[in-house]
Amino acid sequence: MADWANLPADLIRCIHGCLEDLMDQINFRCVCVSWQHAVEGNPHHRMRPLPPWLILPTIGHDGGYTLLPSVDLVSYAERRRRKGIRLPWESTDGGLVLMGSAAGWVVAADQAAELHLLNPITGAHARLPPITTLPAIAAVLQTDGRVTGYLFRISPNLVHETSCKTTRHTLYEKITVCSSSSHSWTTMIVFYHGRLAFARAGDERWSLLQAQNESWACDVTFHRGRFYSLHNDGSVSAWNLTDGASPPARFNVQHPRLSNICGPDSCLVGSGDDLLRVSRWTCRLEGDERVTLRFGVFRLDESGWVAVQSLGERALFVGSNRGISLSTVAFPEFRTDCIYFAEFCVVAICHLKHGLEMPPGASVPNLKDGFIVPDCMYSWPPPIWFAPRAC
Numbered sequence: 001m002a003d004w005a006n007l008p009a010d011l012i013r014c015i016h017g018c019l020e021d022l023m024d025q026i027n028f029r030c031v032c033v034s035w036q037h038a039v040e041g042n043p044h045h046r047m048r049p050l051p052p053w054l055i056l057p058t059i060g061h062d063g064g065y066t067l068l069p070s071v072d073l074v075s076y077a078e079r080r081r082r083k084g085i086r087l088p089w090e091s092t093d094g095g096l097v098l099m100g101s102a103a104g105w106v107v108a109a110d111q112a113a114e115l116h117l118l119n120p121i122t123g124a125h126a127r128l129p130p131i132t133t134l135p136a137i138a139a140v141l142q143t144d145g146r147v148t149g150y151l152f153r154i155s156p157n158l159v160h161e162t163s164c165k166t167t168r169h170t171l172y173e174k175i176t177v178c179s180s181s182s183h184s185w186t187t188m189i190v191f192y193h194g195r196l197a198f199a200r201a202g203d204e205r206w207s208l209l210q211a212q213n214e215s216w217a218c219d220v221t222f223h224r225g226r227f228y229s230l231h232n233d234g235s236v237s238a239w240n241l242t243d244g245a246s247p248p249a250r251f252n253v254q255h256p257r258l259s260n261i262c263g264p265d266s267c268l269v270g271s272g273d274d275l276l277r278v279s280r281w282t283c284r285l286e287g288d289e290r291v292t293l294r295f296g297v298f299r300l301d302e303s304g305w306v307a308v309q310s311l312g313e314r315a316l317f318v319g320s321n322r323g324i325s326l327s328t329v330a331f332p333e334f335r336t337d338c339i340y341f342a343e344f345c346v347v348a349i350c351h352l353k354h355g356l357e358m359p360p361g362a363s364v365p366n367l368k369d370g371f372i373v374p375d376c377m378y379s380w381p382p383p384i385w386f387a388p389r390a391c
Contacts, residue, residue: 012035019119035081051077055383057114078226096110099321101384106118111163113150113171115189119182120324120386129206147164149164149167154208170192172192173189174190174219176221178242189206200241215235217232227241230268234304265280267318268323269316270325279295282294314340315337317387319343319382320382342383
């Protein structure tokens with residue numbers, strides 16, 4: 001009988017590089033430990049572009065939705081949901097909570113609220129710097145060294161204590177990643193009341209960034225070689241963080257007087273050469289139980305934010321992930337001029353012009369119609385869009 005576990009590593013990587021289906025790539029790594037180690041960061045894998053998948057956390061042992069390390073995957077392209085998919089990493093502390101995704105990475109927080117980058121395709125794993133290196137945050141330790149919570153210094157005379165679970169809910173607001181490989185990446189986060197920080201691979205601590213006019217950051221993204229942050233006064237800043245030889249530089253790319261007020265329901269999406277701002281809101285006609293979900297899209301140019309009437313032959317995917325722009329010509333299974341949205345309590349396909357009527361009490365997944373509320377939608381954390389990448 002053939003000893004499949006002891007196949008030459010080069011042959012294993014060659015076979016892995018020929019796989020084009022997301023599930024095949026994930027399952028291949030889960031066959032045995034030797035196959036998993038052989039394909040970690042496989043440089044020979046030239047995966048064709050794949051459309052985004054929706055990752056739904058599964059129920060953990062404590063009743064919360066955690067990564068253990070299995071998840072449910074929803075494919076809009078294939079019109080189906082696959083349950084209990086085992087991802088190629090093990091949790092060392094009983095559960096990782098999904099926080100977002102970007103550049104082929106899934107971002108997760110462990111039981112101590114520390115952040116990790118994980119790649120479901122290659123199995124790569126990177127630990128981000130300790131959160132105690134962020135300003136005004138200290139760990140609460142037990143005698144055995146175990147972290148049970150954190151102290152937040154709100155003011156010189158006011159300190160607030162939170163549990164690790166509460167910290168996972170409240171500390172991290174948005175995160176994005178720029179990555180050329182599993183060993184070369186830069187990440188930028190929005191944390192605790194709209195503050196900004198970044199870290200590069202190998203950093204032992206977070207570096208704080210100072211926004212102009214003390215405005216709060218709402219979202220961050222990476223686009224055309226720079227990180228961008230969107231602020232609550234409508235301004236956008238571009239940051240050069242990827243060149244480790246030079247200090248980070250900030251560029252104000254919008255004149256303050258031309259800015260529009262932004263709220264927490266606004267995000268940035270890079271689409272081709274354009275940087276877009278996507279804002280959402282709901283409205284209800286008097287006497288009507290139905291709520292209409294609507295989105296506004298604005299393109300940044302020299303005069304400020306300009307309203308976009310149509311996305312053309314593109315679709316956008318927004319939520320806890322970094323915004324994704326996808327060509328509906330290359331992927332005709334997705335709807336043109338639509339926004340695929342995934343957030344707490346709402347997963348929907350919304351036409352930019354017509355919006356989407358959300359029926360009251362909808363709770364049954366429906367991949368044919370525009371409105372989807374999977375059975376895990378009413379618990380934190382929300383599902384995330386994941387764009388597979390063998391980085």
